[in-house]
Amino acid sequence: MKKRLTTLTVAAVVGGALSLSACSSDQNDSTATESATSTTPMTGMDHQGHDAGHMDHPADGGPAPEGIIEAADPTYPVGTDVVLTADHMAGMDGATATIAGAFDTYTYSVSYTPTDGGAPVVDHKWVVQEELADAGDRRLEDGTTVTLTADHMPGMDGAEATIDSSTDETVYMVDYEADGRTMTNHKWVTESEIRPAE
Structure with a gap:
């Protein structure tokens, strides 16, 4: 059973309060490696490296990385509406x-310090094998130090990271609207983080 972040509320500093929310959910995943429960540092960003207002996260994630293999028979094919x-x-x-x-690949949760001087990010979900420099084809073990080539967030590309956990579930790119933003x-959502639309 893979453990995820536990919900924290961090209260306040001079003249106001800052609330950081992280998820708490246990997931059955026989293919995922065990991950230690971790807490999110006080970074001013929302869960797993994404800021609360999405200001640092691009609205368009761009194309899939080169070399990634499209899933031959995914549970949720391209164009499927899901929740x-x-x-x-x-x-x-x-x-x-x-x-x-x-896509069929290995997908990793990673912790890293951004190259732009930002605060450390813990348990960022997710990056895929093809977004790690010189990763090869084999699944990397928890604790392995890697260099990120993903650019999901500022300061991510080129950052040294540590693998927290991994899975070989089908991984998806998705289009969605949240908080008034399309x-x-x-990138990325794993199959266990999706359910059929009603």
């Missing part, structure tokens, strides 16, 4: 989304 159960960003959990891509090709 997200992940809460990587504010407004994501429960949002209706459309599958923009489905996100296209959002």
Whole structure:
């Protein structure tokens, strides 16, 4: 059973309060490696490296990385409407989304310090094998130090990271709307973070 972040509320500093929310959910995933429960540092950003207002996260995630393999028979094919159960960003959990891509690869949660001087990010979900420099084809172990080539967030590309956990579930890019903002090709959501639309 893979453990995720536990919900924290961090209260306040001079003249106001800052609230950071992280998810708490246990997930059955026989293919995922065990991950230690971790807490999010006080970074001023929302869960898993995404800021509460999405100001640092691009609205268009861009194309899938080179070399990634499209899933031959995904549970949710491209164009399928689904409901997200992940809460990587504010407004994501429960949002209706459309599958923009489905891929077979290894997917990792990572902790890293941004190259732009930002505060450390803990348990960022997700990056895929093809977004790690010189990662090869084999699944990397928890604790492995890697260099990120993903640019989901400022300061991510080129950052040294540590793998917290991994899975070989089908991983998806999704289009969805949350908090009045349209996100296209959002990377990444694993199959266990999706349910069929009603």
